[in-house]
Structures are given as C-alpha cells and as structure tokens.
Amino acid sequence: MLALHFGAGNIGKGFIGYLLNKTGYDVCFVDVDQEAIDRFNETNRYHVELLDDAETTETVSPVSALNSLNQQEEVINRIQHADVITTSIGVHNLHRIAGTLANALLQRITWNHNKLDIIANENAINASSTLQAEVEKHVSPEEMEEILSLVSFPNASVDRLALSKEGADYETALVEPFYEWVINEKEMGNHDLPPIYGATYVNDLKPFIERKLFLVNMGHATTAYIAFLYEEPTIQSALENPDIETFVRGTMHESAQYFVENFDVSQDEMNDYIEKIINRFKNKNISDNIFRVGRAPLRKLGQNERLSKPTQELRRSGLPTEHLTVAIAAGFLFDNPEDEESVKLQNLIEERGIEKAIVHVTGLENDDICQAIQNNYTKLKEKNDLLSIVNQ
Incomplete structure (x- = not known):
C-alpha cells in the first residue's frame, strides 16, 4: 500500500x-x-x-x-x-x-x-x-x-x-x-x-475539533502569552510558577463549560481531560519555546479561533469568562520583533489604540467583553499579579 x-x-x-x-x-x-x-x-x-x-x-x-x-x-x-x-x-x-x-x-x-x-x-x-x-x-x-x-x-x-x-x-x-x-x-x-x-x-467530528482548539490550543497559547509577561522562556518553565499554572488551569476550566453545555460530556470527563493536557504541557523532557507557541497572534486572537470563540460562546450562555478575557489581553501584549504578525499587532495598537485593535482583531461585538479585555490589558501592563486581576 x-x-x-x-x-x-x-x-x-x-x-x-x-x-x-x-x-x-x-x-x-x-x-x-x-x-x-x-x-x-x-x-x-x-x-x-x-x-x-x-x-x-x-x-x-x-x-x-x-x-x-x-x-x-x-x-x-x-x-x-x-x-x-x-x-x-x-x-x-x-x-x-x-x-x-x-x-x-x-x-x-x-x-x-x-x-x-x-x-x-x-x-x-x-x-x-x-x-x-x-x-x-x-x-x-x-x-x-x-x-x-x-x-x-x-x-x-x-x-x-x-x-x-x-x-x-x-x-x-x-x-x-x-x-x-x-x-x-x-x-x-x-x-x-x-x-x-x-x-x-x-x-461527529465537531466536539473533537473544538475540544482540541478551545482547550489544548487555547491553553498552550495562553501559557505562552502569560509566560511572556513573566519573562519565562518555555512553556515548561512557566508552569513551574504556581500562579501561572493556576491561571492556565482556570482558563481551561472556563472554556470546558462550553463543552459541558453543548455536548454529551460530563464535568468529570472535562476535568480529567484538562489534567491530561496540563501534564502534557509540563513534560520536562520537552523545552517548548514560548515564541514558537505564541507566534502568529493576529490569527490566534481571531474571531473563530482558540481564545475569542469560546469567550464569545460562553458569554452568550451567561457563563464566566474572567480568565479568558485576561488571556486575550495578554495576547495583545505579546511582542516578538521576529514574528511578523506580532509586529503588525503592536503597530495596529500604536496606530489605532487598544480599543479599536481589540474589535478589529477578535471580531467580538459584545461591548462588555471588549471592555473587559481592554481593562485587563491596562492592568497587565501595570502589574503581573494574575490572580488578583482575575479575582477583582
């Protein structure tokens, strides 16, 4: 064959x-x-x-x-x-x-x-x-x-x-x-x-495609964007920080509610899947550079992508998105001069301001979500205390 x-x-x-x-x-x-x-x-x-x-x-x-x-x-x-x-x-x-x-x-x-x-x-x-x-x-x-x-x-x-x-x-x-x-x-x-x-x-492939995009890819990108703020070089080193791991885990648990709401899957199943993903990310035999994982932020922050789409779906259902809006804000702060999309993103923010950049890149139309992302962007620029931002 x-x-x-x-x-x-x-x-x-x-x-x-x-x-x-x-x-x-x-x-x-x-x-x-x-x-x-x-x-x-x-x-x-x-x-x-x-x-x-x-x-x-x-x-x-x-x-x-x-x-x-x-x-x-x-x-x-x-x-x-x-x-x-x-x-x-x-x-x-x-x-x-x-x-x-x-x-x-x-x-x-x-x-x-x-x-x-x-x-x-x-x-x-x-x-x-x-x-x-x-x-x-x-x-x-x-x-x-x-x-x-x-x-x-x-x-x-x-x-x-x-x-x-x-x-x-x-x-x-x-x-x-x-x-x-x-x-x-x-x-x-x-x-x-x-x-x-x-x-x-x-x-039915949809649950598997979306589970991979909205949990695995979302969690991976989130870790990279938060790691950048903490000046951690790899996904593995970032997750050695308890605050980062707690935040990433919280982001994934928020996104998991989309699957509990829309597919025949239990909370326990999603919890087990999240633990499996976290353990994969923490594999010490891997040195996964954050700039590789976080590259192409314009695409990864896009309307139907790993961060914006679950945020939008959860907000429609009246479910929490506090962690996700922080993760998206962190993506707008991802600044890698060697990444063409990252350079374009930072230029867009400088030319049009963060408010218009958020709407343009994410395609999110909910004013409350966009405002939350903008507020979190400002807070992240001022300090890196993730847990206090989420818990405010």
Missing part, C-alpha cells in the same frame, strides 16, 4: 507518516526541502524519538520523498497510484497543492477506479473541506462531480507536539508520547483499507 503525504515537517514525520507506516504503508513525502528529500531517498528511513524518560527511538521505513517544485510529473504519478493521501503543510498552504491535485485526480479517475481518501491534517477546523474547495477552483463543476464520485475529503482532528533534531545521517522527529488522530468516518469513501493504526474514527 502506498501513502502520499504532503509536508515532511515535524508533524509529517513524527505523527502522520509514523502512524501510516505502522499501518503498513510505504510512505512517500512531498516537500520542498531538497536536503531532507535526499536523506529520505538515500536511507529510505528516518527516526522518531519519544520525549519520554526512556528516550525511546523508533525507525520508520520504508520511506521516500519527492520535490514538489521540480518533480511535478513524479508527484502527479504518485497521486494517481496512491491508496491514501494526507497533508500537514499548514492550512494556509493548501492552495499551493490544489492545482497539482486537481490535475492528477482528473487523470487518475480515467483509469484508476479505486476509491481515494484525501485527509488534510492541519491545525484548523475542517481543513479537508478547505482543500476540497481549493481543488474545485481548478476544475469545472462537471469535472469536480466526476472527481467526487471516486475521491473523498474526510475531515480530521490531530493533536501531537512534534519537534525536530538535527542529524547528519538521518531525519529525526521528536514527539511527545501522547497523540490523537480523529477522522470523520462518515466522510470517508474507501472502507476497504485497514484502519490507520492509532487513529479514532467517529461520526
């Missing part, structure tokens, strides 16, 4: 490619890093090192790789022959591969009548649907109908911290022991292939 995966980055190597290989697939990566591509093809393997106390290392093989820039025909050929196609290139880059996919799929369906699933594993809601929409831009409605008779775009939710380590001989991915790959089974077209090792198949 052949799996074609777009994106040979940390998630591609340490998560998606790793599990596809365990399922029995020969994995071919498509990327633009020629040095990495050459290493894949020379060794036909790479290493995955677990960030656990035992420093467990596994070898993933056989693997190969293609360059999407100068091996277009080979990539198209692999698309036509693949048994499954996956991505982890970032949701904003999906449009870059859509034309190649469209071209290859039109050729594929003329002779290969096997069903094909294309799963975009990006840190976004319904990324596969986004990829499908991008493919549609390159074909006529009639051609897209033909493609969809054989090709499906099941959505997925993915969760695993993946880093990398430089090595002269092999590609090596560093990953936390925990992972979660949830796939919408109802949207799949090919049910003849074996289930992907370690993946969970569900009929």
Whole structure:
C-alpha cells in the first residue's frame, strides 16, 4: 500500500507518516526541502524519538520523498497510484497543492477506479473541506462531480507536539508520547483499507475539533502569552510558577463549560481531560519555546479561533469568562520583533489604540467583553499579579 503525504515537517514525520507506516504503508513525502528529500531517498528511513524518560527511538521505513517544485510529473504519478493521501503543510498552504491535485485526480479517475481518501491534517477546523474547495477552483463543476464520485475529503482532528533534531545521517522527529488522530468516518469513501493504526474514527467530528482548539490550543497559547509577561522562556518553565499554572488551569476550566453545555460530556470527563493536557504541557523532557507557541497572534486572537470563540460562546450562555478575557489581553501584549504578525499587532495598537485593535482583531461585538479585555490589558501592563486581576 502506498501513502502520499504532503509536508515532511515535524508533524509529517513524527505523527502522520509514523502512524501510516505502522499501518503498513510505504510512505512517500512531498516537500520542498531538497536536503531532507535526499536523506529520505538515500536511507529510505528516518527516526522518531519519544520525549519520554526512556528516550525511546523508533525507525520508520520504508520511506521516500519527492520535490514538489521540480518533480511535478513524479508527484502527479504518485497521486494517481496512491491508496491514501494526507497533508500537514499548514492550512494556509493548501492552495499551493490544489492545482497539482486537481490535475492528477482528473487523470487518475480515467483509469484508476479505486476509491481515494484525501485527509488534510492541519491545525484548523475542517481543513479537508478547505482543500476540497481549493481543488474545485481548478476544475469545472462537471469535472469536480466526476472527481467526487471516486475521491473523498474526510475531515480530521490531530493533536501531537512534534519537534525536530538535527542529524547528519538521518531525519529525526521528536514527539511527545501522547497523540490523537480523529477522522470523520462518515466522510470517508474507501472502507476497504485497514484502519490507520492509532487513529479514532467517529461520526461527529465537531466536539473533537473544538475540544482540541478551545482547550489544548487555547491553553498552550495562553501559557505562552502569560509566560511572556513573566519573562519565562518555555512553556515548561512557566508552569513551574504556581500562579501561572493556576491561571492556565482556570482558563481551561472556563472554556470546558462550553463543552459541558453543548455536548454529551460530563464535568468529570472535562476535568480529567484538562489534567491530561496540563501534564502534557509540563513534560520536562520537552523545552517548548514560548515564541514558537505564541507566534502568529493576529490569527490566534481571531474571531473563530482558540481564545475569542469560546469567550464569545460562553458569554452568550451567561457563563464566566474572567480568565479568558485576561488571556486575550495578554495576547495583545505579546511582542516578538521576529514574528511578523506580532509586529503588525503592536503597530495596529500604536496606530489605532487598544480599543479599536481589540474589535478589529477578535471580531467580538459584545461591548462588555471588549471592555473587559481592554481593562485587563491596562492592568497587565501595570502589574503581573494574575490572580488578583482575575479575582477583582
């Protein structure tokens, strides 16, 4: 069986490619890093090192790789022959591969009548649907109908911290022991292939996507933004501070009420899940730089994103948002001159003022929420006593 995966980055190597290989697939990566591509093809393997106390290392093989820039025909050929196609290139880059996919799929369906699933594993809601929409831009409605008779775009939710380590001989991915790959089974077209090792198949993906975004991603970003105010370099060092841990935990418990209110999940289940997340964040085998985690604040503070969306939903239900409005305020104070979005955010605040910046970036229309964020922004600039701000 052949799996074609777009994106040979940390998630591609340490998560998606790793599990596809365990399922029995020969994995071919498509990327633009020629040095990495050459290493894949020379060794036909790479290493995955677990960030656990035992420093467990596994070898993933056989693997190969293609360059999407100068091996277009080979990539198209692999698309036509693949048994499954996956991505982890970032949701904003999906449009870059859509034309190649469209071209290859039109050729594929003329002779290969096997069903094909294309799963975009990006840190976004319904990324596969986004990829499908991008493919549609390159074909006529009639051609897209033909493609969809054989090709499906099941959505997925993915969760695993993946880093990398430089090595002269092999590609090596560093990953936390925990992972979660949830796939919408109802949207799949090919049910003849074996289930992907370690993946969970569900009929309703929304609770899993939102749980990951509004709890894991939200908690991670919150920790980074608060850590910046406390001048802590990593997520792990920040959570050694009891005040920061207490605050992050409080923020996650607020967001968890959205799930208790809207899905068939108990408070005890959410409490257990929060403890699991906190323990993941505190893993001392990981050194997770706050500037990596907090990067792109314009996106992460956006209307339908990890901080603003649960705040809005909770306020509509009349539920507390004291911690969340502080976390959002901290995001507006995140100032990294090497991060393009951070620079734009600080320029926006300087040019238009914090009040207008909050409305512009978050899209929040509730005056009470925006006022709370603005008040917390002012308080955080004056002092870093998180708990007193929340308890006022």
